[in-house]
Amino acid sequence: MARSTLEQWRMFKAVAEHGGFHQAAEVVYKSQSTVHHAVHKLEQTLDVQLFQVEGRKTTLTAAGEQLLRRINFLLAEADRMENVALNLKAGVESKLSIAVDEAFPRDILYQTLAAVSAEYPLIRIELLETILSGANELLSQGKAEIAVSPFTLPDNLNEDLCQIEFIAVAGPQHPLTQPRRELALEELKQCRQIVLRDSAQHQKKDVGWLGSEQRWTVSHVATSIELLRKNLGFAWLPKHAVQPFLDNGELLPLQLPRGSSRTFTFYLNFNDADTLGPVARSFLGHLRYLSND
Template sequence: MRRPSWHELQAIKTLGEQRSFRRAAEMLGLKRSSLSHLVKALEQNLGVQLFQRTTRSVSLTDAGQQLIDRLAPLLNEMDKVLHDVSARRQQHAGTLRISASDAAISILLEKVVPGFCADYPNIQLDFAAQGELVDITAAGFDAGIRLIEDVPQDMVAIALGGPLNFITVASPAYLAAHALIKQPQDLLQQQCIRHRLPSGKRYRWEYENAGKRCELDVPGTITLDNNALMTRAAISGLGIAYVPSLYAEAALQSGQLVELLADWRVQSAGLALWFPPNKHQSMALRLFIDALKNSLPRQS
């Protein structure tokens, strides 16, 4: 016996419910003659009559009724599963607007976005690289991504990944023209590229080694609020920069930059995604949070 297809079983179920070849054929999008042929072929395949047919009516035989009683719940459940899958696919669409620091966006573009876009091609990601902290609700953003220490206290924060390494770098040309740097305090006699925080304050460079810790308000004639620009300024020989290591990796490998004070490296607390506690999380945002957690696992 040939196993009936899902479409054949669906046709039998529909005819059993409608008790009319005309109505069942219309619901199935078939010609009446095609449905009649399908039913006859299935009855021959099963070796049992499923319907009593007269010129005016269609009724189920005992075997047909037994088949419909057991078949209907299975097909209904299958329909529900297919509907849920289709609905879920439709929900995987829309635009996700995220405010983030340039450092955060650089990490996302490298480690998260490629896989997320491949998995959910109908979700549009709209990033705004903003130096200053904004009211994401008023500005129409779905979420923000910042260093954990910068997240407003009244927001829901989800920690992402491990700490960030901050390093001190300068170009070979700059180092050749200036005094040797052996310890953090030597930076106070150098030309440094200072970092302006979203609050407007200048970032104090932090160092730690063998239990000794210091923070420096370094001197310099250039102040920027963008890590990529600070790295570019250092490559151009304009001074010493203090940036997350990911910005300087390529320039260090190419020899455009040299790391200073490697024994005094400091790690920040890392990144966090945040949003208002009363904000409804869209399906797109929940999927993006899952992608962040998978691509940037927390490190113990």
């Protein structure tokens, strides 16, 4: 039988992550003496030193670092168990938070949300619009129950949702489209490229060709399209997003010897199916159906 408790491990983790007993006490809403006693009791029980204190600095020992990696999984599992119990008790969740990459087709997303709301009219849906690795970061932080992302979820089973084509485009008066011709790589390097900023706060990623000497970075697909329509640069953007502007001539596809089009797989990510309530499951079902329609 375990001689340590989850509460002791939670306090140990708080001290490790926040750099001291005083800081941890503020996070867990306990007195500093309570936190210190819990960690000291844990060290006595395990007969191992978890922290070393040098002046005002509290750092993990080698043993503490190894145990922290293991306890993160245990505490996450405990939280999932509590969430499962809450869902079983409540029956239907009152809110669903979904992180969706901006490159994912809006029509599919909106049809999915409409179908879910028709089934559960009282549900509050929070739509978190992200770029690149932002959706998975929100999922890992517990700020979203579901993520639609162009990246797989590490250490998890990942579900392919659909493939999205990105094409190189610019405005009709941009030097790269005047006159219409096949472009050389050097011509691209000399022009301004509009790129999308990763909305993640940590472990940001760059995707695709970023070879231009000039670059403007923006936070939304709509901003990128507006800049292109004003002939202020070129970019690779989702074909479904720029198709209306291709149809009316406000944007033109670039003629490249290779690489003018690229395809990315988008994934449907969530941490634990057992923690998802009926509203989340309804969203998953409709999104799967519409993405493969």
